[in-house]
Amino acid sequence: MATGGDVDIARTAALFADPARVRVLLALGDGRALAASVLAGEAGLSAQGVSAHLAKLLAAGLVTAERSGRHRFYRLTGAAPELLETLARFSPARPVRSLREGTRAQALRSARTCYDHVAGQLGVAITAALVVRHALVTVDGDPTTARRPGDALSAQLPDHPYALGPAASEVFGELGVDVSAASSARRPLLRFCLDWSEQRHHLAGALGAAVLGRLLDAGWLRRRTDAHRAVRLTPSGRSVLGDVLGI
Structure with a gap:
């Protein structure tokens, strides 16, 4: 009968x-659940590698998987977050070897279009500010x-808990943005x-499309050429969103 020995720390x-596996873990380190394709982009790996x-x-x-539609989404679980935090406290800063390293992934996470509305950090910030x-x-x-x-990951919600205020x-x-015209x-x-x-959640539907259209038409948002679907706030856009929404 086998008996347990010392813990296998090694x-x-x-x-x-x-290093590549650590990049995968770090991409999940803020609590997000990400698809393998997204992790590959953020960690700079091939689909097979990730x-x-x-x-x-x-x-x-150390990770768990949740299926949503055709994709599986991965999230840190168990002791993984605590282990990452502990190791980070004893680890030196990693030198930046390339200015393009992680640029596309960060650009998409910062602000992008999702069909015809704003997504990413900017999209959720706008929606939260509207609330x-x-x-x-x-x-x-x-x-x-x-x-x-019950919300499906990376999907439009069939039902949502919002109404006009x-x-x-x-x-x-x-x-x-003319709400009556969008109606x-x-x-x-x-839609969300x-x-x-x-x-x-980020705002979608006719109102979300109207918001994106206004941001682009006014020059407050510009499409980026270095990452598909990525957009960036212009200085005037940053000022307007700060004044109107407090972002």
Whole structure:
């Protein structure tokens, strides 16, 4: 009958000894659940390379997988976050070897288009600010834009907990968006997606499209050429969103 011996620290430590595997872990370090393709981009790995690392991390119980549609999304689990934080305290800063390293992944996470509306950090910040300014209100008792139980990852929500708020016309008007005109479109005025990079809701639907159109037409947002679907705030856009939404 086999009996347990000493804990195998070396086996666990070996999982953190591979720089590429550590990049995968760090990409998940802020609590997001990401698809393998996104992890490959953020860690600078091929699809085969990231799959091999994820298989080892799954076997070790350091990540877990959740299926949503055709994709599997990976998240840190167990002691992985604590281990990463502990190792980080004793680790030197890694030198930057290339100015392009991680640029595309960070650009997409910062601000991008999702079909015809704004996503990424900017998209969820705009949506959260609209709730704070009472242009949107939640109707399920949760005053935040956080993921709700049952929300599918990286997908438009079939049902959502939002409605227009009492300050909708005023706030959207300050941005130059006509809510009444958006309401006449042959599509739902309010739709929401669970943002794949931020794991929070962002505004979609006819109103979301109107917001993106206004930001682009006014020159407050520009499309980037170094990353597909990535956009960037211009100085005037930063000023307007700061004045109107407090972003």
